[in-house]
Amino acid sequence: MFIILRLCRQGLRELRVNICSQVMTLVAVTLIVFLGAMFILLMHNIKIQLYEDQGDISFELYWDKTLKESEIKRQWQMIKQFPSVSSITTYTPNKALKALSKTLHESVSLDWLKSSNPLPPTAVVTVKLTPHAAKKMVQEYKSRFEGMKGVKKVHFNPLHAQSTSSWISILHRLVWPFTVVLAFIIGLVIGNTFKLSHLSKREELEVLKLVGASRWYIQFPVLFGAGIQAILSTFFALLLLKLTQIIFLDLLNVPPIWIEIEFLTFEQIAYMVGLLTFVSIFSSWLAIRNY
Amino acid sequence: MITVKHLSFSFGTNWVLKDINFHIKGGEFIFLSGPSGAGKSTLLRILHGAIPLQRGHGYVAGFDLSKLSSRQLPRLRRAVSVVFQDFKVLSEQSVRDNVALPLKVMGVAKDKIDRRVGAVLRGLNMDNKFDLLCKELSGGEQQRVAIARAIVIKPKLLLADEPTGNLDEELSLRLLEIFQQFNKHGTTILLASHNRRLLPKVEQARVLGLKNGVLATE
Numbered sequence: 001m002f003i004i005l006r007l008c009r010q011g012l013r014e015l016r017v018n019i020c021s022q023v024m025t026l027v028a029v030t031l032i033v034f035l036g037a038m039f040i041l042l043m044h045n046i047k048i049q050l051y052e053d054q055g056d057i058s059f060e061l062y063w064d065k066t067l068k069e070s071e072i073k074r075q076w077q078m079i080k081q082f083p084s085v086s087s088i089t090t091y092t093p094n095k096a097l098k099a100l101s102k103t104l105h106e107s108v109s110l111d112w113l114k115s116s117n118p119l120p121p122t123a124v125v126t127v128k129l130t131p132h133a134a135k136k137m138v139q140e141y142k143s144r145f146e147g148m149k150g151v152k153k154v155h156f157n158p159l160h161a162q163s164t165s166s167w168i169s170i171l172h173r174l175v176w177p178f179t180v181v182l183a184f185i186i187g188l189v190i191g192n193t194f195k196l197s198h199l200s201k202r203e204e205l206e207v208l209k210l211v212g213a214s215r216w217y218i219q220f221p222v223l224f225g226a227g228i229q230a231i232l233s234t235f236f237a238l239l240l241l242k243l244t245q246i247i248f249l250d251l252l253n254v255p256p257i258w259i260e261i262e263f264l265t266f267e268q269i270a271y272m273v274g275l276l277t278f279v280s281i282f283s284s285w286l287a288i289r290n291y
Numbered sequence: 292m293i294t295v296k297h298l299s300f301s302f303g304t305n306w307v308l309k310d311i312n313f314h315i316k317g318g319e320f321i322f323l324s325g326p327s328g329a330g331k332s333t334l335l336r337i338l339h340g341a342i343p344l345q346r347g348h349g350y351v352a353g354f355d356l357s358k359l360s361s362r363q364l365p366r367l368r369r370a371v372s373v374v375f376q377d378f379k380v381l382s383e384q385s386v387r388d389n390v391a392l393p394l395k396v397m398g399v400a401k402d403k404i405d406r407r408v409g410a411v412l413r414g415l416n417m418d419n420k421f422d423l424l425c426k427e428l429s430g431g432e433q434q435r436v437a438i439a440r441a442i443v444i445k446p447k448l449l450l451a452d453e454p455t456g457n458l459d460e461e462l463s464l465r466l467l468e469i470f471q472q473f474n475k476h477g478t479t480i481l482l483a484s485h486n487r488r489l490l491p492k493v494e495q496a497r498v499l500g501l502k503n504g505v506l507a508t509e
Binding site for chain 1 (some may be wrong): 361362365366367368369372373379380381382383392393396397398440444
């Protein structure tokens with residue numbers, strides 16, 4: 001344990017040697033990570049917008065007029081509690097008549113229909129679809145609503161569900177492979193940057209080998225230093241990204257677009273840090289594995 | 292200290308060392324002489340574990356070179372120091388840090404390192420240059436730093452590969468005197484040099500002559 005701490009301290013000390021070269025490496029890696037993170041931020045926000053715009057479906061439910069109002073209201077309360085139901089707008093027959101009257105701009109009086117109102121109790125239920133299970137969810141909710149006591153008709157736009165799945169499918173098929181390739185390229189560039197930065201250490205590593213330093217003594221401080229540089233680079237890149245987000249936060253938050261740029265999730269940040277640290281340590285090990 | 296039996300080495304089809312046999316006792320001073328390309332450096336690199344033994348047997352300071360594992364190699368190098376013609380000092384580090392390096396690697400305590408480094412550098416008349424960077428030193432001074440680094444761990448065996456190659460006559464002789472002093476204190480010295488004028492300067496030295504990869508004792 002003590003030896004590991006000593007080697008960690010050695011790794012931190014070595015970061016202060018050739019400070020210019022270390023700073024250049026830090027700046028280069030930070031900028032590359034920042035560019036990659038910008039892309040992830042863009043995709044993240046596109047995904048959010050896609051889910052918000054395309055991810056809802058509305059069901060129109062029509063009840064049998066003969067069913068007791070108390071039973072219908074009880075069912076409306078029950079529907080509100082269903083998972084993924086984001087909103088429910090209900091219409092008693094009278095309310096439906098008033099709404100119809102309003103749509104006709106009250107140019108036609110519908111008071112004569114009050115005694116024999118043909119309009120059934122209605123509810124418009126908006127369900128938030130899970131992107132990967134949109135079709136299945138639609139079928140499940142349709143069956144559920146049709147199975148409810150007194151529900152005579154359930155109406156929805158099947159093309160909407162199709163559209164949701166299609167957009168999500170496009171996002172995954174097009175964007176994810178591109179993201180993987182981009183991540184690979186960024187990994188290569190960062191890996192190469194770290195490899196090149198260790199060229200200046202060659203002389204020292206040769207001498208360490210010469211005087212009888214073990215492989216661990218030679219490699220551990222370098223790998224530890226590379227890990228620290230990776231974490232620092234990610235930190236600075238995220239700072240830059242946050243600054244960019246703050247500057248552009250209200251750029252798209254205007255009518256009729258109303259898009260607020262959200263920052264990366266904790267999970268995405270953790271993946272970035274983990275991936276970058278792995279790439280930096282692995283590429284550094286490749287550079288010094290013969291010592 | 293060193294026993295070599297039927298040692299042969301080739302780079303591809305080029306046989307650099309052919310059936311070398313010799314024995315060096317502890318405390319001896321040996322000149323390994325021969326023209327450039329005779330195989331002196333290759334032999335020293337094999338003895339130091341820098342290149343693996345191909346054929347034959349070699350025993351250096353208790354280590355069997357034919358069975359040397361990656362774990363044993365650092366231990367061999369702590370028992371056997373080496374000085375090169377091109378010094379191999381860290382030019383961006385100070386004289387003190389360069390000489391202290393082997394002791395740091397061995398995990399010696401800081402105060403002990405300071406005492407030993409100070410003693411060795413004073414012995415080599417370098418005590419006024421502790422904090423200078425090696426790139427600020429002359430060739431002779433850098434070579435003394437390399438020697439200081441080699442002897443600070445009190446090695447059993449010191450290998451020197453053309454240590455006077457980049458130095459003038461006067462410095463070369465001074466360096467020889469330094470090596471002789473260490474030899475008197477019990478360190479076995481194996482010094483490779485193509486400069487035959489150095490041979491008579493060390494009275495008690497034995498000479499191993501290498502020519503075209505073949506050894507003849509003079």
